[in-house]
Amino acid sequence: MHDDVLSELLRPLWLIxxxxxxxxxGGVWGVKGHDDNCAIIHYMVEGGCVISFGDGAPPVRVHEGDLVIFPHGTAHTFASAPEAPTRPLSALVPHCRPGESGVVRVGAPPYKTLMLCASLHYSAIGEPRLYQALPRIIVLRRRMLEGEPLLLRTLDSLPSELGRTAPGSRLVTLRAFETVLVLSLRIAMEQLAEESPTLRALHHPGISKALVAIHGSYAEPWxxxxxxxxxxxxxxxxSQLFRELVGEPPMRHLxxxxxxxxxxxxxxxxxxxxDIAQRIGYRSQVGFHLAFRKEFDMTPGEYRACRAVRTRLIPRDRADHHGT
Incomplete structure (x- = not known):
C-alpha cells in the first residue's frame, strides 16, 4: 500500500x-470575484496586490513570486490597496469559458502588476471530503517555492502557452495546472501544517497512515x-485525534x-x-443500498439514472472534452 497520503487524497479529484x-x-484598481465551483490560482509574476474576503478577516498582502491557492473558489477581492474601488470580475471577463485563455487589463498604465490567474474546474463527483475541509486560502511565499524547481519551471513556462494553438496545447496546459495544484498542496502540507487542522492531518505521521488506508484501500474491512x-x-x-483533525470519526470518513x-x-x-457494493467494501447489497440512500436521499439506481440524463443533456463537444 502506498504511504503517500496526498496522492491518495487527490486520486479521485481529476481536473476536467x-x-x-x-x-x-496599474494605478488604483480592484476586482471583486464571486464564489465558484473550482480551484483558483493567483501567481504574482511582478508587483503585488491585497486579497480580502469582505467578512472582517484581515487582508492578505501578496508580493512578487508568491503563489495563492483558493481550493474551493471562495469569493474574494484582489486590489492595489484594501480600500481601492472594485469592478466585478464578470464585467472584465464576461464570456470566458473553461479551456479559453486571454489577457486582462485593469486600472491604468503603466502596468506594474503582472499576475497569472487560473480557474481549475474539477469533477465534483470525485471531490474528497478532506479536500473540502482545506482552508479557503493557502498562501505560499516566494521563499517557500525556492526549493521547488519543478513548480517554478512550470509556473514560469505557463505564460508562454497563452494563445497557443499547437496540437495538444489544451491538454498540456490542463496537466501543467494540475501539477501546480498538487505541488502547491504538497508544500502547504509540509510547511503550513499548523495553520489548518486538515493540513495537520495530512502531515501527522499516524493519522496520515490511516488516511492512506481509508482513501487507498477503502474496500478492506477496516x-x-x-x-x-x-x-x-x-x-x-x-479516535480522538482523528476526529479533531479530520472533523469526523474514522468510520464515518471511511x-x-x-x-x-x-x-x-x-x-x-x-x-x-x-458489482459496486463489493467493489467498495460492502458485504451486502442491502447495506450499500441503505447507506447510499441515507446519505444522498436516493437509491443507487436513481442516482445512475439521473447521471445518465445529465450526460445526454451535455453538448457533444463538451462531453468529449470531459473525457480528457
Missing part, C-alpha cells in the same frame, strides 16, 4: 477544464481498531470515501450496478 489569463494592472494499529496509536488516542467511489462507479455505466 481550465480557464487561465494574464492580468496586467475497523477503528485496525485503523488505529495502522496509525501506530492506541484506539482512544487515535463510509463517505466508499460512497464517493460508489458515485464515481455509478456514473460509469460500463460498471454493472450489482
Amino acid at each position: 477544464d481550465v480557464f487561465y489569463s494574464m492580468w496586467k494592472a 475497523t477503528v481498531e485496525s485503523l488505529s494499529r495502522e496509525a501506530g496509536m492506541s484506539r482512544s488516542v487515535f 463510509t463517505m470515501r466508499r460512497l464517493q467511489e460508489a458515485r464515481r462507479l455509478l456514473a460509469d455505466t460500463s460498471v454493472p450496478q450489482q
Whole structure:
C-alpha cells in the first residue's frame, strides 16, 4: 500500500477544464470575484496586490513570486490597496469559458502588476471530503517555492502557452495546472501544517497512515481498531485525534470515501450496478443500498439514472472534452 497520503487524497479529484489569463494592472484598481465551483490560482509574476474576503478577516498582502491557492473558489477581492474601488470580475471577463485563455487589463498604465490567474474546474463527483475541509486560502511565499524547481519551471513556462494553438496545447496546459495544484498542496502540507487542522492531518505521521488506508484501500474491512494499529496509536488516542483533525470519526470518513467511489462507479455505466457494493467494501447489497440512500436521499439506481440524463443533456463537444 502506498504511504503517500496526498496522492491518495487527490486520486479521485481529476481536473476536467481550465480557464487561465494574464492580468496586467496599474494605478488604483480592484476586482471583486464571486464564489465558484473550482480551484483558483493567483501567481504574482511582478508587483503585488491585497486579497480580502469582505467578512472582517484581515487582508492578505501578496508580493512578487508568491503563489495563492483558493481550493474551493471562495469569493474574494484582489486590489492595489484594501480600500481601492472594485469592478466585478464578470464585467472584465464576461464570456470566458473553461479551456479559453486571454489577457486582462485593469486600472491604468503603466502596468506594474503582472499576475497569472487560473480557474481549475474539477469533477465534483470525485471531490474528497478532506479536500473540502482545506482552508479557503493557502498562501505560499516566494521563499517557500525556492526549493521547488519543478513548480517554478512550470509556473514560469505557463505564460508562454497563452494563445497557443499547437496540437495538444489544451491538454498540456490542463496537466501543467494540475501539477501546480498538487505541488502547491504538497508544500502547504509540509510547511503550513499548523495553520489548518486538515493540513495537520495530512502531515501527522499516524493519522496520515490511516488516511492512506481509508482513501487507498477503502474496500478492506477496516475497523477503528485496525485503523488505529495502522496509525501506530492506541484506539482512544487515535479516535480522538482523528476526529479533531479530520472533523469526523474514522468510520464515518471511511463510509463517505466508499460512497464517493460508489458515485464515481455509478456514473460509469460500463460498471454493472450489482458489482459496486463489493467493489467498495460492502458485504451486502442491502447495506450499500441503505447507506447510499441515507446519505444522498436516493437509491443507487436513481442516482445512475439521473447521471445518465445529465450526460445526454451535455453538448457533444463538451462531453468529449470531459473525457480528457
